[in-house]
Amino acid sequence: MADYIDAVVFGFILSFSFGPIFFILLETSITRGIKQAVFMDFGVIVSDLLFFSLAYFGASKIATEENQPALFLLGGVILTVYSVVSFINNVAKKKKIKKAKAVEETRLLKYTVKGFLLNIINVSYLVIWAGVIVWFGPKVEMSPVKIWTFFIVSVITYLAINLLKFLLSSRLKSKLTDKVLFYIRQGLNILILIFGIVLIFKGL
Numbered sequence: 001m002a003d004y005i006d007a008v009v010f011g012f013i014l015s016f017s018f019g020p021i022f023f024i025l026l027e028t029s030i031t032r033g034i035k036q037a038v039f040m041d042f043g044v045i046v047s048d049l050l051f052f053s054l055a056y057f058g059a060s061k062i063a064t065e066e067n068q069p070a071l072f073l074l075g076g077v078i079l080t081v082y083s084v085v086s087f088i089n090n091v092a093k094k095k096k097i098k099k100a101k102a103v104e105e106t107r108l109l110k111y112t113v114k115g116f117l118l119n120i121i122n123v124s125y126l127v128i129w130a131g132v133i134v135w136f137g138p139k140v141e142m143s144p145v146k147i148w149t150f151f152i153v154s155v156i157t158y159l160a161i162n163l164l165k166f167l168l169s170s171r172l173k174s175k176l177t178d179k180v181l182f183y184i185r186q187g188l189n190i191l192i193l194i195f196g197i198v199l200i201f202k203g204l
Contacts (some may be wrong), residue, residue, distance in 0.1 A: 003140060007150045010132065011157025015165070020192045021119050027188045028111070029166040037166045039108045043115025045155055048125065052151050055130035076199030083193035087186060 016022070021044055029037035119125065133147060140146035 003136075003146065004150065004153045006136065007153035008157045010150075011154040012161060014154065015158045015161040020122070020195045021115070023188050023191055024118060025115075025162065026165065026169050027184055029169045030172055031184065032111075034163075034166045034170050036108065036111050037170075038163070040111040040115035041159060041162055043112035043117070044119045045159065046112070047116045047119040048129070048155065049151075050120065051126045052129045052133075054126060055133050056147065073200055073202075073204065076196045076202070080193055080196030080200065083189045083196060087189040087193075091186075 025037055025041060025044070028040055132150070136150055137147055140150075
């Protein structure tokens with residue numbers, strides 16, 4: 001049982017890792033709603049599952065020092081393009097808030113896909129999960145059940161803390177004007193642009 005206290009701690013740290021997805025999830029919960037943020041978070045979890053599986057089954061070799069520059073460069077370019085396009089679209093288009101509920105429901109899956117794609121391009125998470133396995137695995141004699149239980153406990157902790165963050169941040173929505181929400185989105189796009197540029201320089 002003591003081994004999984006580490007999993008809870010890791011899940012807590014993961015939920016406060018200040019990458020692009022951290023800010024995007026908070027922005028989504030404020031401007032779109034808790035449901036949309038949760039669906040996006042599911043996409044993040046699916047990408048983490050993929051990263052963990054790759055690390056566990058040995059495919060984490062693609063994240064070796066030799067290959068990391070190209071992966072960082074690719075991720076940086078994608079983030080940079082995404083942030084620039086989002087910034088321009090946010091300026092150009094008028095808000096179309098009220099749409100049929102049925103249409104909105106069918107678009108929830110798009111948030112999951114968005115969460116998956118924005119997290120999957122950050123190769124550092126593959127390195128992190130590989131590191132977790134290297135660190136935790138020997139402590140439990142590389143038991144598959146215990147290693148995967150560690151992952152599950154970490155993800156549950158991560159999701160629970162994020163739900164709490166979504167609930168708290170969503171309360172701000174009623175106090176924010178359209179103008180403030182616009183600047184929040186644009187500020188987020190600038191942050192993502194910065195992350196993208198940093199990744200590009202890491203890859204050069």
